[in-house]
Amino acid sequence: MNAPDANNGALILIPTSLGEAPWTDFLPASAQSRAINIRHFVVENARAARAHLKRIEFPGSLRDTDIRELPAEGDNGELDALLAPVFKGENVGLMSDAGCPAVADPGARLVARAHALGVRVVPLVGPSSILLGLMGSGLNGQSFAFHGYLPSEKDARDRRLRALEDESRRLARTQIFIETSYRNERLFAALLHVCQPSTRLCVARNLTTADETLCTLSIADWRKTPPPMLAKRPTLFLLLA
Numbered sequence: 001m002n003a004p005d006a007n008n009g010a011l012i013l014i015p016t017s018l019g020e021a022p023w024t025d026f027l028p029a030s031a032q033s034r035a036i037n038i039r040h041f042v043v044e045n046a047r048a049a050r051a052h053l054k055r056i057e058f059p060g061s062l063r064d065t066d067i068r069e070l071p072a073e074g075d076n077g078e079l080d081a082l083l084a085p086v087f088k089g090e091n092v093g094l095m096s097d098a099g100c101p102a103v104a105d106p107g108a109r110l111v112a113r114a115h116a117l118g119v120r121v122v123p124l125v126g127p128s129s130i131l132l133g134l135m136g137s138g139l140n141g142q143s144f145a146f147h148g149y150l151p152s153e154k155d156a157r158d159r160r161l162r163a164l165e166d167e168s169r170r171l172a173r174t175q176i177f178i179e180t181s182y183r184n185e186r187l188f189a190a191l192l193h194v195c196q197p198s199t200r201l202c203v204a205r206n207l208t209t210a211d212e213t214l215c216t217l218s219i220a221d222w223r224k225t226p227p228p229m230l231a232k233r234p235t236l237f238l239l240l241a
Contacts, residue, residue: 009086011114012038012093013101015126016052019209019234023056026208031124032056038093040066040085042110048097070106079113086119098234100128104146127208129236130176136214137174137202139240144174152183154190161194168199169241176238184230187237195219195239202238203228 014035017026027035036058043049046069050062058065066085071078085092094101094110100123101107114121130146147164151157164175179187191201197220204214205228213228216238 005118007089008119009089009091010120010122011083011086011111012091013107013111013121013123014038014093014095015100015124015128016048016095016098017055018098018127018129018207019211021209026127027056028125031126034124035093036060038091040068040090041093041095042068042070042082042107043095044070044097044106049095052095070110072106076113079110080117082110083114083117083119086114098129100126103128104130104148129204129207129234132207133202133204133214133236133238134174134176136204137238137240138216139174139200139202139238140172141174143172144176147175147177149179150177150187152180157187157190158194161190165195165199165239165241168239172240174238174240176236178234178236181230181232181234184233184235185227188227188230191237191239192219192223196241197223199239199241202236203230204236204238205230205233207234207236 012034015027023032035056039060041049046067049067053062068082070082083092094107096105096107102111111121134141134144150160167173168175188203195201197218199219200216201219201222202214202216206212207214217225
């Protein structure tokens with residue numbers, strides 16, 4: 001591993017919006033200013049990246065901007081090629097489809113390679129649905145784990161929920177997970193069916209947008225409450241037994 005060279009550029013980690021919102025609602029002015037002065041980007045999805053750059057008032061021509069998608073798989077040579085501008089003194093911006101790059105995001109591969117090559121890595125301040133949901137949940141913020149997507153098949157999903165609830169009870173750990181938006185309501189119903197009445201569940205929907213809702217109740221109280229509208233809305237689930 002090499003120490004960063006001051007003559008080289010850096011890999012700048014640029015947070016993106018979690019939904020439809022003006023950039024001033026989710027990004028500090030200093031982060032926006034730094035992001036719009038980059039001319040090389042590595043992104044999860046080029047179309048989503050262009051939309052985000054427009055949202056943060058990127059002043060250049062997107063057609064003439066170097067925007068490359070991070071390969072789903074690839075060797076170090078492909079990652080090195082994405083970082084090549086750094087060694088010419090130029091910064092490279094890394095963007096996820098939503099939220100913080102490299103957090104529950106494939107961009108972590110590029111960050112790891114940057115460190116291996118001695119490239120300076122600079123994370124910018126911006127929204128993370130995982131941290132925002134945890135902050136607002138009232139659940140244990142000292143011990144928590146993000147599990148990504150749970151199994152989609154019913155029996156496997158229910159077994160996983162029981163295992164996560166048991167681990168939460170033993171370790172006092174907040175368990176955090178997500179679902180494909182069109183299956184959110186099924187997962188919510190499964191949580192009410194599988195989990196114990198005393199377990200607390202936070203449902204965080206459309207964070208940082210005008211349609212944001214965040215509510216923590218016990219499973220017993222959720223069972224007595226009209227279900228939230230979750231279909232086709234980005235939602236984070238947090239559980240503490």
